Amino acid sequence: MASEDVQLARKAVEFNRENLESVLKRRFFFAPAFELYGGVSGLYDYGPPGCAFQANIVDVWRKHFILEEDMLEVDCTMLTPYEVLKTSGHVDKFSDWMCQDPKSGEIFRADHLVEEVLEARLKGDKAARGISAAPEEEDADKKKRKKKVKQIKAEKLDDSVIQEYESVLAKIDGYSGEELGELMVKFNIGNPVTGETLEPPKAFNLMFETAIGPSGQLKGYLRPETAQGQFLNFNKLLEFNNGKTPFASASIGKSFRNEISPRSGLLRVREFLMAEIEHFVDPENKNHPRFDEVKNLKLKFLPKGVQEAGRTEPIESTVADAVASGMIDNQTLGYFIARIYQFLTKIGVDEEKLRFRQHMSNEMAHYATDCWDAELKTSYGWIECVGCADRSAYDLTVHANKTKTALVVREKLDVPRQVTQWEIELTKKLFGPKFRKDAPKVENYLLNLSQDELASKAEQLSSDGKIVFQVEGIEGDIELDSKFISIEHKTKTEHVREYVPNVIEPSFGIGRIIYAIFEHSFWSRPEDAARSVLSFPPLVAPTKVLLVPLSNNADLAEVVTEVSRVLRKEQIPFKVDDSGVSIGKRYARNDELGTPFGITIDFESIKDGSVTLRERDSTRQVRGSVTDIIRAIRDITYNGVTWEEGTKSLTPFVSQSE
């Protein structure tokens, strides 16, 4: 088959998730963890092909980002003390709403439950009206959660009720716990099986908690992301980079999320591999030196305006235009979106199933400037697989404030500049006698006043001859006159500019990307739907080559040993299959593993040293010397050469065995 034929063949048989899952489990790409003990939901183990696939993807990531962009990789601990995550906001805000059934003890995630029940009722309404359900497409991304509501009751609803349900569903991701509780009462939503009324929603923090050390007093969590370790090491990283910005740190490692009731396989798990970049940049200049290299890439964008208008057709635009029009906030963000696109398509994501969706205003954290998700289309709908956010100076600022440590860049100014600002001076020797043990608190309060506050206090001091204020932890008003303080507007010459850098954060969920690639790569041969193929790019395929001797003949075995030796020396991952089954069957088995190349060793090989090379997707074959064949494999796998180019000096070969 020529390569267009392969494209056609890949689309000929409709995708079927059960077939894919059956192949993935049978070939041990992954399996539920602790299956022997009944399993634990949301935990999965990767078997040999899944593990090799993951390792190859991480390797490409490391080269594509860290090596290519000279990033500073760090490896920080997963165990994280309470205080760090209190400061970052995770202790207070990293939670979902859960409701318990007081009778059965069963626990539901409130937003998912409301969504499922209302959707089921809408479906029931449609059934009662004799209208078929909504087309698969729109509905698919909700499918993953549809386990609780098992039966759809055909029951007609009032038109006003339908409208109300639809309006709730459109806003489902934005409700507070209290609001969800009210909805459950209003719409009479209880345990979908028994109808039992549930307890009101409670916040459930999604971090796994533990105690560090023997006293049990140092509370800790498993990190929910790898970002915090990078922020905390900012000063060391800046110093390592000789004080220069912009620069990026990066980290690859496991993070944890104690999901309330995880389903949908590898897409929602409790322990997952992340790869995160924190790019530290001058807030006054977010241009990127290498922007020109990517600016002409044309990508599919779903900006917030389009979504807010209730539409889902993406806009195609070059990155240059997207930044120039202000759709993407700045060049650096645009640069990373483009680099994410390049990475994803390199490792096997189907670019037809990739879009960049901007966060709507109500989705985005208050401090974020702009945020885009790379979403990949799967049978579960469009799934967020990479986030790319401009987090402004938020993270460094909160940690700096909490620890009273400057996390700033100091840039020597070529031309010194004049800065005029309010400055406060304290006559400290008077503070001790007046305030005793409270003196540091009062001083601290005064020294941390903002410019605006200082201006107003200065005015008060000059008009009233004193200032009056309160300090947390001290009872009553405090009065100070100009014996204690002076506040003046002063002009200074600055030789150094000091600023808190902003952070652009591309954050990759490796497991989700892997699952999406499984779906994007999976197809069945039109001539025999039972023969499945995983068309991974050779670069990331778990095994690159299958060595297949025609029979168990000892002379053939010698050639196998010799070819194995060469492949091992070249560090090309390969497997030998010398089982007795037919060559066609052996290849079919390895098509399921995504092995891109096969080398067949036959009796000609003994005579003239030639072997046959088979390509997985097209099943085309060529013949040549071991050296030439391995060179072709190396070029196609690692050097980005096409099959046509890589095999043009080899002889086409027609076999009877497929």
Place this chain on the structure above:
Amino acid sequence: MASEDVQLARKAVEFNRENLESVLKRRFFFAPAFELYGGVSGLYDYGPPGCAFQANIVDVWRKHFILEEDMLEVDCTMLTPYEVLKTSGHVDKFSDWMCQDPKSGEIFRADHLVEEVLEARLKGDKAARGISAAPEEEDADKKKRKKKVKQIKAEKLDDSVIQEYESVLAKIDGYSGEELGELMVKFNIGNPVTGETLEPPKAFNLMFETAIGPSGQLKGYLRPETAQGQFLNFNKLLEFNNGKTPFASASIGKSFRNEISPRSGLLRVREFLMAEIEHFVDPENKNHPRFDEVKNLKLKFLPKGVQEAGRTEPIESTVADAVASGMIDNQTLGYFIARIYQFLTKIGVDEEKLRFRQHMSNEMAHYATDCWDAELKTSYGWIECVGCADRSAYDLTVHANKTKTALVVREKLDVPRQVTQWEIELTKKLFGPKFRKDAPKVENYLLNLSQDELASKAEQLSSDGKIVFQVEGIEGDIELDSKFISIEHKTKTEHVREYVPNVIEPSFGIGRIIYAIFEHSFWSRPEDAARSVLSFPPLVAPTKVLLVPLSNNADLAEVVTEVSRVLRKEQIPFKVDDSGVSIGKRYARNDELGTPFGITIDFESIKDGSVTLRERDSTRQVRGSVTDIIRAIRDITYNGVTWEEGTKSLTPFVSQSE
């Protein structure tokens, strides 16, 4: 310098741990985690060079073991439910003894405390007698723990007391908690600072505990090793390997150990990277097919006999002799010991500071057949960095029993064999009426009797006409006659042999190995002790090449860009240093980072495209074209070529700049 001169130079200045640590922290190889928040003991972050070094070592490990030996890599979850670790024995036995000070709340690890106090008293005795302390060598491995006892009091002890102390110290690793408590009372050991009497030792389990899911009812731990996930997936791995043994699985990942009071830097941490292999082998044939490839390697062994005789000089022996003499239990164990040696020396371990120490009988788990540790000598003493144990069938057996799932290999016999054994048959329809709800318990008891038990029961049945027994959970004696059961000696023909494979487990502590290599690689230039070098092998060095333009001239910058492009294309990790400082200083900075090669770009480079290549340890330089220089770097770094060989076609170059 020639290479012997380098060897001499490396030994000229005495090793100083503080200097090393200062370089490692200053260059951000690693740093205490959460330092901004005051730090958490036993947790460290790796900065860019440490992280790259670690990634390179993991990469070599993966190629050396997984790829080279065709192992099946898996990636299993760290979160592990209680039941799994209860079965494995970790819930009951993975603990240290701790004592609390009832007044201060301070917690001490009991064995370390007894050891420290007795050693301090022995030192005080020597001081009082005017004898100098024991030589550094013997004492060094205890040094790491010497923090609690700050002052040594010069006080003479009775000779009998000295003898008693020494005998206790020799056995310190073997005491139970109760015994440690008795020693503390007997020798009046309390809080070494205040003298306060401590509470008796309590077992402290070293696993981090957490709750999985929202109910809080599924207790889990962070895994203490990566092994359990591999055992639990045994059946899937065996199937993946087409039912054939021997085969090995392997896993690289973080494990956790909640140390009571971790000290000694990277050697005793709470979160650490492990790489573990589980090699599954027929218990009746532990030969290894590739044993011949390593059998002539000569290694340093410290077998248990030598240690039990109180000696520490290792025996030099080939692996072949060690296995033939029975010192090493079997070929597979010997094979892996040799492969561990090859791996460690490849990544920079000094083979003079590497020995294989056998576990003594009282150290080894009861089920283990034989166990050897690769120990690396550091300034903290000899440190266990790799374990290599024959764990027999223990792990698979306990999980199989607990989950009632067979974890066995089924081997088709070429020649069927006759097996005679006792078989029991139950007349099940009589069990229900007689035992009611207890029937399954009774049946289960009977069906799980061993051959010996069946033999004795058969005898009882034939002599008494009945058997009498008790079953846990059922009150009173149970009597059954031959209406209920028959027990017969039967001969069957077996076509399949079924067995539980044994496990040989090489287990690597990557962080400890990394720290040992830091020490083994560190030296100072004799001409200037402030100039330190980390002589990592190029293969694992964090950065391979430093690009150094002679000045900031724009024409030189162009050459830098061009050379960078080539290095990036060749995927050789490099850095550019175009700072204004002298070339010598720039190289000195990178010697501390262990960068093996420097490329100097000067004004000749603009004219004829030639550049200078500098070797880190000898500071020798050669000159050639960019292509030739990069080929030399590639060959030396990745293809195991020596400097002499790799640069023989290049022109020696003498510079003034060092």
